[in-house]
Amino acid sequence: MNLFRRLGAAVLAMWLLLPSHADAGEVLAAQFEAASLGRTWKYDVYLPTGYAHSHQHYKVVYLLHGWGTDASSWITQTDVQAMADHLIASGQMLPCILVMPQGRGSWYVDGPEKMETAFIDDLLPEIDHTYRTLPGREGRGIAGFSMGGYGTMRLALRHPDQFSAMAMMSPAIYAPLPPLTSAARVAPAFETGGSFDAARWQQMNYPALLDDFARSGYPMRVQLTAGLQDALDTETAASAFATLWRAHHWPCDLRLSPGGHDYAFWRRALPMALRFLAPPPLVAELSLPNDPGAARTTMR
DSSP, X not given: OHHXXXXXXXXXXXXXXXXXXXXXXXXXXXXXXXXXXXXXXXEEEEEOTTGGGOOOOBEEEEEEOOTTOOTTHHHHTSOHHHHHHHHHHTTSSOOEEEEEEOOTTOXXXXXXXXXXXXXXXXXXXXXXXXXXXOOSGGGEXXXXXXXXXXXXXXXXXHOTTTOSEEEXXXXXXXXXXXXXXXXXXXXXXXXXXXXXXXXXXXXXXXXXXXXXXXXXXXXXXXXXXXXXXXXXXXXXXXXXXXXXXXXXXXXXXXXXXXXXXXXXXXHHHHHHHHHHHSOOHHHHHHXXXXXXXXXXXXXX
């Protein structure tokens, strides 16, 4: 009988740790007219528990999807809604708004469509106007996987006045050039005359952006995660970024662990990204810059 009581108590304890339906956040599909794109732009948005019944203003984290997927992959493949509910309910991250825009195959740059311009000039003001956000760079973080990791890098480095932190998961930020198997090789964003333009890739990649970023004087909190079995070798790309970043004496959090270029890995990496981008106040106050000499941290 005691065994059954203990089992029952264990089950009850586990159930109490899970967010109830009443504690669940809400995911909405939204859209607006983006002047820079000349069309309607769709996005999904996660609103944390209690948003509708409070007057609180919230930090915003922008989540950028990868090549060949869309914004819904955050909901259907990573289960970000349940993940954020749990992290918030357990005090591991601040309640925040998550915005998941449709990036198509844009790589989040100005190419056939002015996606980078639209992101800064149209999307950020739209979100700040529509939702109760904390305005300014300290109220914004940005994250993405694969192509979205590239977009995260470029948007944060090009516009450090708009973002205070970024988290790149399996980022396609290859330097000097992407591998032949990378989707970047066939992306219209990096083509000239219908063919991949190596010079354009290099002009738009992070080594060409760091001088201007340094001159901006803005600090940037950086996290990178990648799988050691990634067929597209984003481990090497992430490590190269960390090495160059640390050469400027800027700290970053590099986490490499077993995993591929897939949702199984990103489901593991995303909670770390959310905790990094929206840490609760005590964690934010106690966290210290990583040792610039530490080459890698193992994800668990």
